[in-house]
Amino acid sequence: EEGVKYAENWNKDQAILQQLKAQVDAFCIPNAQVFDSAVRDKTVKPKVKISSVKQAEGNHPAVLMCSAYEFYPEKIKVSWLRNGEVVTTDVTSTMEMADGD
Template identity: 55%
Template sequence: MFQSKLLCVHFVVLISVFSKTDGYYEYQTHECVFSSRDLKDVEFVLSLVFNKFIYLQFNSTVGKFVGFNKFGQFNADLKNNNSAELQQWKGEVDRYCRHNDEIFFSAILEKAVPPKVHVRSLRKGSGTHPAMLMCSAYDFYPKQIQLTWLKDGKPMTSDVTSTEEMADGDWFYQVHSHLEHIPKSGEKISCMVEHASLTKPMIYDLESSVLESDTNKIAIGASGLVLGVILAAAGLIYYKKKATGRILVPH
């Protein structure tokens, strides 16, 4: 999927000369500039730089060397009068740019690896305390990814925290999204993942047994609390009735 209006790929070849005594530094860069995936408009640009100043440059579209100071102009005249060398640099647009750009597209720019996704509970909910849920995506490329929590198919925005995409150090990435939520019986919690490697968003459901377990624990706890209140009230009423019905016998 090529969306950039202008893409400039720098395959930089550093041929440098550095003198510690005088601080002179010279290098050259080879650049491939194009704006479309078919590479029809690709151009090769060779730049010779001395102490950060470009003094000589070749552009395959222009078809010749151009000097930007006296030394550069002198060398440009020499190279432009050498038809063999000039033809060699013109050929770099195919040998260097188109060849390497195809490798760049297939191996880097268009490379896409789908994520491995896990949805699980980190902390069980109890009473009014919410459960902590986590949606994790591992080993995906490129970096950009979107995780969205869903409740019964609708996006959830509150109580959601996400970490930034983290590099694994091997060109792959991972990301984790956390959700604090008080589970309710019968609801469906899911994590929706959107990524360049996927033709459509993928939805991963939290196991219903996890939610049912949390819901059952909350229900049992609440039932126990209500039962305790009822038993305490019944005991108090019974005690008061017994106390009222007693007959005091004088000594």
């Protein structure tokens, strides 16, 4: 109830509202833009690990797994290449797992 009383009084006082708006315009908005840019404009290359999950046996090929960690931004495209060409057959992808779990 005390907070409601303060809010009602402040909302009625145009001088206080103008002062607070000026503070937001002078300090909050410019700093938010700087901090936002500092975060959004950064990229971190992924750490990549390739491992053999299953060895080749007879007519069955080996199974390889590629894992990517600690990258930003979170969207990533991973492709397998054979002789410089993207491999699209016999490839399985999984959804991302939070925190590498």
